[in-house]
Amino acid sequence: MVIAIGFEGSANKLGIGIIQDDKILSNVRHTYITPPGEGFLPRETAQHHRDHVLEVLEKALQDAKLNIKDIDVICYTKGPGMGAPLTVTALVARTIAELHKKPIVAVNHCIGHIEMGRLITGSEDPTVLYVSGGNTQIIAYSRQRYRIFGETIDIAVGNCLDRFARLLKLSNDPSPGYNIEQLAKKGKKLAPLPYVVKGMDVSFSGILSHIEEHLEEWLKTEEYTPEDLCFSLQETVFAMLIEITERAMAHVGTNEVLIVGGVGCNERLQEMMEIMCKERDAILHATDERYCIDNGVMIAVAGLLQYKFDGATKWEETTCVQRYRTDDVHVSWRK
Template sequence: MAKRAVTAAQDPLPPPPRTLYALGLEGSANKLGAGVIAHAPDGSVSILSNVRHTYVTPPGSGFQPGDTARHHRAWIVRVVSEAVRRAGLEDVGGCDAICYTKGPGMGACLASVAIVARTLAAQYGVPLVPVNHCVGHIEMGRTITGASNPVVLYVSGGNTQVIAYSAQRYRIFGETLDIAVGNMLDRFARVVGLSNDPSPGYNVEREARKGRHLVPLPYATKGMDVSLGGVLSCVEAYTKDRKRFKPDTKSEVGGGEVGEWGKMANGETWSGDGRHVVRPGDDEEESDDGDDDEASALRSSIPNGARLPDVITPADLCFSLQEHVFAMLVEITERAMAHIGSREVLIVGGVGANSRLQEMMANMARERGGKVFATDERFCIDNGIMIAHAGLLAFRMGHTVELERSTVTQRFRTDAPKIDWRA
């Protein structure tokens, strides 16, 4: 990766007396990343390398902690070696700090990467810095975009939060009450058999562009919070309505392995007409009576008075899901902007790369005389460089951790770390 210089957001943290280098290791979920960053005395930030490898599962299946951790262990030496090589360093000893994701994330994945970080720190005598994954996203986004004091919408597979900075903490104004937006999109992608390559959410976005009907779904904002579990249940109910739902026989989205619509992780498949579940080894046809009762119960979750089109396709459901959920996220973000008087919105996290979400947020911000800041998939999707950057900011403030205290935690709130490099 070519060296890239960016201008850091303006904060009271004084520039370093010399150029400092940090290696960042990220592996909180299915993305394994390593990157090297440099902070120069003139205040500039240079991205020297940003290497990533993703654990991709077959269509209709998610990634399990144990399997994902094994992927990380198998690839991390190659990923780190390539990041160091691209950065032009002789070895890891050329770094001033080794930064790793402390949390939040999947425990087995976090632990696998933390062990490598400790090993490298001990081998090369380099200080170790734990980093909050969410703070890494925010600080990388601020630096790349130049946003000074934005309201942050953090949307990823495991997190959905509206955040603003105050008194050396990132304060959470609102969040999901059940599942994160990325998790919800991934789970729906499995129901309709979309490929996991390069990611389920990306393929939902592509399929949504072909949608023609906006079908009714719950709109579940709860003050500053949102609830997404009911929305997911309702959109899944449409796939079981044999009178209207017309699934394609094959998915052509996402490349790689092509999966059937409705293929589930356990091998079950929704039948073509939506009547019943076909399980591996089933030879006899099930009765329609019970299926009609089930379909009737599922349809009862659809909003009352809804006028439904005669035919509903998977593309219609992807389109409708995005429109409803993204509108909810825009609403709670706008409330936070009004509360703190900000005209800036920064979107971070993997779902933040969604062009439709960026478009809807930009329309709202424009009406308020504001502006939206967002990055592309290189920095929205989990990566090592964001951990290196946030870790180096903490390192410049004197924050390091001894090896025996370099723990990980699956639940590490965004508002927990002290952000003392900001005013």
């Protein structure tokens, strides 16, 4: 039995999780929440992580009923993500590894989401829709790589939702996407928005620009309510994502879909994907906010797989990389 701890801090969620092989022992998270209408900046986010990392670590160890000496391997997020926040958790992970002479493993954030999703849902070889604040990708496994079959060509879908929430001055507590989702349930009128699918890729920046251009007029004339606009944005961007997911499924011949990443918590996205899957006699795998949203457990899961097959990361390679592609990782643990 091997016990692994995972440190995640690539954006505004600071997470530390502990696993023993496939068993989750603790999953603690602290989110940096900014005032309505504001996003989170690297320097302030990094300061949040510095302020809270030790208390989150202490809570994770308490929940697992362990002390740091019981940990066999230290895992941390190498990237992708925001540079300053990434370095905070990397520094803590490196310090613990050095102090207690523990092996350390640098983990790709996206691979963490996928392996966590596969573990929790039991999916074997799914087409993966990875949707978050910083990433939007359609992924499938082939020849020891997670291959990207389609992605955003500009901003991520989560970033689009976040920036839209700022336009409406929606609260960032617990997250902009969650508050959009709740308002969308009350929307009744579908506003025509750009629908931009280019082959297997999608684009969201034009949708956002279109809304920015017309928002004041729509709200002033009461042509659309904020609830209508939340509903319209969700329906449009989710339809785009489902179109390219279905096309990837047809191409690679899979009958499973796994949704991962923070936006994957959205019940409407899951509902729309479920409809498509039923039409294809496919199975949808999705998780709730405990595992969709960035967390330390996912880093521990992927890190432990890496450690068992490849061993520890060389000390000189325990750095951070803001741009770290999903398909850059050699997936040695899968056949």
